[in-house]
Amino acid sequence: MTQQEEHHPDDVQQHLREVQELLARHRVVEDLVHRQEMPRHELVEGLVHKQHVAELQNRLDRLHPADIAYILEALPHDERLFVWDLVKAERDGEILLEVSDAVRESLIETMHPDELKAAAESLDADELADLAPDLPPEVIQDVFQSLDSEGREQLRAAMSYPEDSVGALMDFDMVTVREDVTLEVVLRYLRRFEELPDHTDKLFVVDRDDHLKGILTLESLLINDPEKEVAEVMRTEPVISFEPGDDADDAAQAFERYDLISAPVVDGEHRVIGRLTVADVVDFIREESEAEILSHAGLREEEDIFASVWDSVKNRWSWLAVNLVTAFIASRVIGAFEDSIEKLVALAALMPIVAGIGGNSGNQTTTMIVRAIAMGQVEQSAMKRLMKKELGVALVNGLLWGGLLGVIAWWLYDNVPLGIVMTAAMTLNLLLAATAGVAIPMLRERLGADPAMGGSVMITALTDSGGFFIFLGLATIFLL
């Protein structure tokens, strides 16, 4: 590990520990005073207290906003707000952008409208658009009034695009040049900048009306003779550009595929109106995959780990309610066969195996299909072929594992027909699972819904109720 730098990757955890230590020392003093174990010698107390707070503030001032966000997320509620108060007001805006939604909410709650307004005004239009949904309407109103007409236009545009579109991710920081100037002129133009926008790896070459003519990479600016004209060295094809209405997921895949750092966003007439950068794309990719993982467990959103019990219950209840309904339906399916179970109680012990393995197998199928659909590699026409393959896999697994379980059931209960029913039920339920595992995401895709969402609940519901029905039904027909 390199220790000499401030920003080594492990440092953020080091920073967190240091802040926690300073907080702990601060807390000890407070506790002692509070419990009256230390004489209330106000001067001493005040000095010790102030010293710790100053040290902490000093520490925070030297940290990157993303690191402060990280520390805020890792602190329990009281300490989080204590640290938040110590952060310089002019950094509030950039830190609010970095923290998770749940923590952002907890911070904004405690802020005065004037503080919020000041924080919001320190941001660019595209950043402001990200923060806006969490701000009180009157604050947005005030901030909007304070913008110039270009800023208002940008903010209105940025807020008008749906969440998963390129428009919602793009920023408005870009450097454009004309094609009929020399590189020398461009170089002189750039030297007038105090700094370039983050992630500038290319300049956009535009005509008088901002129509995109090509791109001039910093690389070609640097390696070519300065006497050359922009038009000679700019790239005109392929230029990868996006429109604000494009799907952010497609854009992210293009960034990955072509290793982009930035790309122009153009309107319907091919005029440059903004820019998409890899930083926004990385954040988007991370958020998307987080959302998918969380949704698998039925968590609506990333949870503040220090959220109250009640907030956690609210974040999780709807999923539990859905599962309760499906479990209840499965329970009624079993209820319909209570006579059979009374006659052959072994059925009660064996039925959860049939249901459970069906659910597992169906989820494997659907996970694979969802990935393939997300990559755009599965046309609806491929459904038949995939269905055939999945049914094949289900048949093999059913005969293999179902056969094994059939033998075990036979051995445990000394009942050959029971073993055969077990094998048959396993095979049929796995076939049902495969059918549902292919059909549910395919149908959701065709209906325009996100194929990744909710599939797991539906499949488990089907394989549970279906598994119980198949197994108990077969048993009732053939064993009783």
Next chain:
Amino acid sequence: MTQQEEHHPDDVQQHLREVQELLARHRVVEDLVHRQEMPRHELVEGLVHKQHVAELQNRLDRLHPADIAYILEALPHDERLFVWDLVKAERDGEILLEVSDAVRESLIETMHPDELKAAAESLDADELADLAPDLPPEVIQDVFQSLDSEGREQLRAAMSYPEDSVGALMDFDMVTVREDVTLEVVLRYLRRFEELPDHTDKLFVVDRDDHLKGILTLESLLINDPEKEVAEVMRTEPVISFEPGDDADDAAQAFERYDLISAPVVDGEHRVIGRLTVADVVDFIREESEAEILSHAGLREEEDIFASVWDSVKNRWSWLAVNLVTAFIASRVIGAFEDSIEKLVALAALMPIVAGIGGNSGNQTTTMIVRAIAMGQVEQSAMKRLMKKELGVALVNGLLWGGLLGVIAWWLYDNVPLGIVMTAAMTLNLLLAATAGVAIPMLRERLGADPAMGGSVMITALTDSGGFFIFLGLATIFLL
């Protein structure tokens, strides 16, 4: 959508459709000849055939390697190999790097060692290291012999680092400069390059022995007066650098947090030995989250959607086997209470609800804890606090949903004590689920295992067997 460019994000699907169409036309001719419905007029046949193939080849030559990889993944086995044969040999290497592992295997299988060797030799050392595990040993041997000593050293280094380390992701393409020269000298130096390495946003400033002294961003090179010396404008602190042994996941988080495009990789003496770029990090992030999603469903790796039934069975069997064992254990727990079920058959219908809701709730808890651990925000010392909160959530959910189900059980079976047992069992199983949901990932983390892996199976196993045991046990004690 902008239609005038070759590389619009949606275009890759367009490319795929066009290739599929050309393949279909090709297939029609082949089929007709094969079925003897078309007279075997060889000249005509050959011409038609050649024309389609030439068109297809022409199309492929104009595509980005990543796009060809995408198309290969989306084609069934026969067509995939047909297209693969049409790809120019010198592009084989870069395309093999882009395709998924499963598809890469299917392509390499069909290639002659000499072809593989030629493909491998077209790659950089770090790319070769990525491909090496899939190549036959004799090919690697040959390629290794053909490298110069620097290349051999790099290849050996790149292959020596574990998969999830910075060393495995880094490349060796970088531009270094000295601190005592002027920017003008640097600019002249860069103009001697044909091209800069991909993702060059900064040059690394080193001394005579390659020790990292600072970084010179292209931005500062461009906006500053060329008369200035590198030492005046380079950034010395904070410089974010990594060591090859660093965890790739930490590095990825640093790239996200600080919006990096490239960063130097240094050895123990702070000498620059390589470079990490955002492109590698983006691929890593995507692969990691894919692996996590796949592992939730027990898929060992991304599956070729056109894999044979048998390959699919192999990819999925181990997970099914584990689930079968846990389901069997749960089944034996039920088996131990067969007498109770015989006496009160309602238990058989109600018990899956208790087990199922426990599993869902436990998975919610563990998903949240795993995320917090991955961010490094949960110290082992926070376990007690988190456990208290999760137990609180479980208690609320148990009393709420368990109470509701108790009332329903009472109403369905007209049996008050059964309703009370139902509520009590739900609450206890949710408490068990919460305990396991916090403890399992925490313990895995403490034991140095990946907290994200396998947790879901263990929790479901516990809440299934535990749920059946608690419910049937309580019922046996209080109802019979």
